[in-house]
Amino acid sequence: MSAPTVLIAGWARSAVVPHGGAFAALHAHEIAAPVVQTLLGRAGIRPQAVDAVLVGNALGAGGNPARMVALAAGLPERCAALSVDTQCCSGLDAVSMGAALIASGQAHVVVAGGVEAWSRSPMRFTRPIQPGEAPVPFERPPFAPDPAHDPDLLLSAARYAAQHGNTREQQDAYAVLSHQRAVAHQAELAHDIVAVAGVRHDLYPRTIDATRAARMPIAAQTDALDALTLVGIASDCSISRLGISAKADGAAFVVLVSAQACDKLGLHPTAAWVSNASVGGTPDTPLLAAQHAALEALQRAGTPSCEALSAVELHDAFAVQGLSFCRALGLDPQRINPRGGGLARGHPIGASGAIALVQLLANLALDAPAGGQGLVAVAGAGGIGAAAVVERL
Numbered sequence: 001m002s003a004p005t006v007l008i009a010g011w012a013r014s015a016v017v018p019h020g021g022a023f024a025a026l027h028a029h030e031i032a033a034p035v036v037q038t039l040l041g042r043a044g045i046r047p048q049a050v051d052a053v054l055v056g057n058a059l060g061a062g063g064n065p066a067r068m069v070a071l072a073a074g075l076p077e078r079c080a081a082l083s084v085d086t087q088c089c090s091g092l093d094a095v096s097m098g099a100a101l102i103a104s105g106q107a108h109v110v111v112a113g114g115v116e117a118w119s120r121s122p123m124r125f126t127r128p129i130q131p132g133e134a135p136v137p138f139e140r141p142p143f144a145p146d147p148a149h150d151p152d153l154l155l156s157a158a159r160y161a162a163q164h165g166n167t168r169e170q171q172d173a174y175a176v177l178s179h180q181r182a183v184a185h186q187a188e189l190a191h192d193i194v195a196v197a198g199v200r201h202d203l204y205p206r207t208i209d210a211t212r213a214a215r216m217p218i219a220a221q222t223d224a225l226d227a228l229t230l231v232g233i234a235s236d237c238s239i240s241r242l243g244i245s246a247k248a249d250g251a252a253f254v255v256l257v258s259a260q261a262c263d264k265l266g267l268h269p270t271a272a273w274v275s276n277a278s279v280g281g282t283p284d285t286p287l288l289a290a291q292h293a294a295l296e297a298l299q300r301a302g303t304p305s306c307e308a309l310s311a312v313e314l315h316d317a318f319a320v321q322g323l324s325f326c327r328a329l330g331l332d333p334q335r336i337n338p339r340g341g342g343l344a345r346g347h348p349i350g351a352s353g354a355i356a357l358v359q360l361l362a363n364l365a366l367d368a369p370a371g372g373q374g375l376v377a378v379a380g381a382g383g384i385g386a387a388a389v390v391e392r393l
Contacts, residue, residue: 004272006099006256008390010043011358012192013252015199016345022199023249024119028057028065031196032115032251033072038194039111043255047073049265051107052080054098056090056114058350059121069115080107085350087143088317088380089278090114091252092353096276096388098256108261113253116348143382144283153286153317153381154239158220160285161320162237169236171243171319172213174333175343178316179205182340189339192362204246205344216240243319248346252354254361269393271361274373275300276388287321289385290314291328294377297387303373306331310372310392313360315342315352321379338363353378353386364392
């Protein structure tokens with residue numbers, strides 16, 4: 001195997017905080033800047049050495065969040081700043097684009113990741129066409145031109161659960177395990193979490209048993225007769241509040257470097273970027289896109305199956321998505337997200353893929369031998385997916 005052209009010199013993230021919580025008054029750059037500054041300090045890289053910053057952000061409603069982050073973090077004014085919006089895939093796609101800059105020789109030091117200040121996201125309105133008409137508020141933009149193929153994401157997940165017989169009991173058990181792992185491994189995650197607004201750990205994970213899980217209210221379900229017709233049994237395939245990744249704020253970044261930068265700056269990277277994939281799938285069932293991207297990234301890495309991987313990290317926006325992902329890749333659900341996933345942390349949309357990547361890198365550093373590889377994947381609204389394979393050096 002040829003020497004890697006893109007190396008990872010460090011990673012860091014903020015805590016993931018529920019919407020309206022401890023980060024409620026902070027704008028995106030105010031969450032991200034301390035993470036970037038700490039990341040560079042730990043990696044031993046002076047701000048003046050950074051060539052570009054790529055930032056995934058989904059809810060900032062325009063502008064250039066990457067430029068705001070770069071200036072707030074004290075990076076040089078000459079530093080390129082590119083913002084990426086592929087919704088939930090934004091953070092991981094930003095890192096993939098940063099890796100491409102390194103691999104093509106256009107940059108030698110790149111900070112890339114994602115940030116979301118969901119609590120500060122602007123209110124959105126459709127502009128009136130005729131004078132005298134009132135603007136119409138909307139929660140989300142369309143993700144497909146045909147409304148018939150642009151379902152509400154939660155209802156799409158509920159429909160998929162019913163179609164494939166993923167019962168509420170199975171989904172809740174998957175979610176309970178995610179929370180248990182996040183709570184149990186909180187101390188191990190502390191090193192990668194930069195204190196922002198005094199918060200040093202994820203605030204959403206909690207201790208939940210099966211009895212408490214059963215009392216969680218239903219968030220979405222299909223008609224019982226519909227479920228009976230589709231799976232042949234009268235089972236409860238509803239999605240509870242526990243089976244959904246909660247709205248959240250947060251940020252995560254990695255610093256990507258070339259071999260030339262390592263020699264020049266005296267860096268000692270601990271991981272390498274192996275492959276990535278950004279793909280599209282059916283907008284009717286967006287949750288499937290993560291597994292499609294994962295399979296493509298594995299193929300590009302020359303990795304025949306997940307059996308050869310040391311770690312797998314999925315941002316699971318829904319428990320049913322995690323179950324589907326494992327089924328498609330031939331994985332036991334026990335193998336993914338060993339220290340808790342998005343269900344336990346929460347979902348800061350534009351940052352979620354980058355946070356999953358940071359968690360994967362931490363898992364490799366803690367558990368994998370040299371040469372061990374890991375896979376990270378995320379799905380986004382509109383039926384798009386992103387994935388990457390990285391390797392511990």
